[in-house]
Amino acid sequence: MNLSLKPPADPIKTLIDNLDPNIPQIEPPSATKLINSGTFGQTYLHIDVEQNKKYAVKVINLRKPNLNVKELMHNEIENYYNISSKCPKYFCQFIGYKYERHQLSIVMDYCGMDLFDYYVELRNSKLPAPVKNNKLKTIFTQIAEAMQCLHQHGYIHFDLKPENITVHNIYDKLSVKLIDAGSLTYLAENETVRIQGTVDYMAPELKHALLPKYLQTIKQNLPNVYNNMVPGIIANNELEKTDIYSYGVMVKKLFPPLFNKEFLQELIHPYPFRRPTVEQILERLRKGRGSNGSSSSSSHATRKNRNP
Ligand SMILES: Nc1ncnc2c1ncn2[C@@H]1O[C@H](COP(=O)(O)OP(=O)(O)OP(=O)(O)O)[C@@H](O)[C@H]1O
Ligand SMILES: [Mg+2]
Numbered sequence: 001m002n003l004s005l006k007p008p009a010d011p012i013k014t015l016i017d018n019l020d021p022n023i024p025q026i027e028p029p030s031a032t033k034l035i036n037s038g039t040f041g042q043t044y045l046h047i048d049v050e051q052n053k054k055y056a057v058k059v060i061n062l063r064k065p066n067l068n069v070k071e072l073m074h075n076e077i078e079n080y081y082n083i084s085s086k087c088p089k090y091f092c093q094f095i096g097y098k099y100e101r102h103q104l105s106i107v108m109d110y111c112g113m114d115l116f117d118y119y120v121e122l123r124n125s126k127l128p129a130p131v132k133n134n135k136l137k138t139i140f141t142q143i144a145e146a147m148q149c150l151h152q153h154g155y156i157h158f159d160l161k162p163e164n165i166t167v168h169n170i171y172d173k174l175s176v177k178l179i180d181a182g183s184l185t186y187l188a189e190n191e192t193v194r195i196q197g198t199v200d201y202m203a204p205e206l207k208h209a210l211l212p213k214y215l216q217t218i219k220q221n222l223p224n225v226y227n228n229m230v231p232g233i234i235a236n237n238e239l240e241k242t243d244i245y246s247y248g249v250m251v252k253k254l255f256p257p258l259f260n261k262e263f264l265q266e267l268i269h270p271y272p273f274r275r276p277t278v279e280q281i282l283e284r285l286r287k288g289r290g291s292n293g294s295s296s297s298s299s300h301a302t303r304k305n306r307n308p
């Protein structure tokens with residue numbers, strides 16, 4: 001009788017076998033310093049002195065409860081790899097990954113300080129207000145261009161916020177990139193989308209589908225809006241408008257004088273179809289608002305994590 005027992009298959013190894021084999025599996029460089037912690041893991045900085053290059057290594061513990069490992073692997077690896085090759089100018093570059101002992105390491109380019117930290121530094125700096133405003137205008141223009149690239153390739157970020165945007169100063173020129181593919185969704189492969197994001201930046205139609213409590217508040221306070229909401233269904237062609245809403249919240253928090261009041265209200269309009277398209281935003285930015293308002297804002301005080 002042959003009693004040889006097969007060891008149980010590691011479900012994560014099976015998930016890796018199903019990923020695109022072209023995605024590089026690499027030995028992650030040793031981490032030197034913690035950059036920041038997010039919902040699912042920590043991101044460390046690695047400096048390669050010989051190559052004069054900096055890397056960011058995101059380390060995710062796959063044993064964490066409530067974790068949809070399949071989705072996480074798909075988003076953090078496959079989606080990240082795909083979008084960073086489709087929008088290299090606007091999404092931080094994915095380098096490779098490694099899975100070992102229930103730990104997933106994602107290696108990326110280090111793309112600079114995130115916009116949350118950059119903004120705090122800029123606000124506290126002694127630079128004259130017009131210089132600060134110019135920098136913020138450049139940043140918001142590049143965020144809009146990044147959003148356009150994503151949408152043109154059929155992706156929705158679903159978690160746009162200052163913590164998921166990096167700002168790099170290259171020879172005094174700002175380069176802005178998106179990071180965090182944790183909620184990134186490719187519409188073509190999804191008949192229904194899983195609603196994710198960070199509540200503070202989340203479009204009302206997403207909150208509505210996600211949070212019954214929010215629905216109650218809308219019903220009581222804004223019956224007109226409530227009556228026009230369709231429970232649980234968001235038209236596919238309006239999903240891009242959820243990123244537009246998050247963009248509007250960021251402008252409102254960080255640099256409201258960028259647009260006039262009416263346009264800002266449209267960006268965060270409760271009805272997705274009332275929000276402008278990314279092309280209309282870019283058009284506005286090209287025309288300019290002639291803003292000389294202050295860039296200060298007090299509402300942006302704490303870092304926000306995605307709801308897992
Ligand atoms: N490539 C990168 N370059 C520079 N900083 C980075 C990079 N990737 C991540 N970071 C930093 O690490 C933080 C956490 O990374 P990330 O947003 O990917 O984690 P998360 O767990 O998905 O976060 P969230 O709470 O938004 O879900 C970012 O807010 C940013 O400060
Ligand atoms: Mg994040």
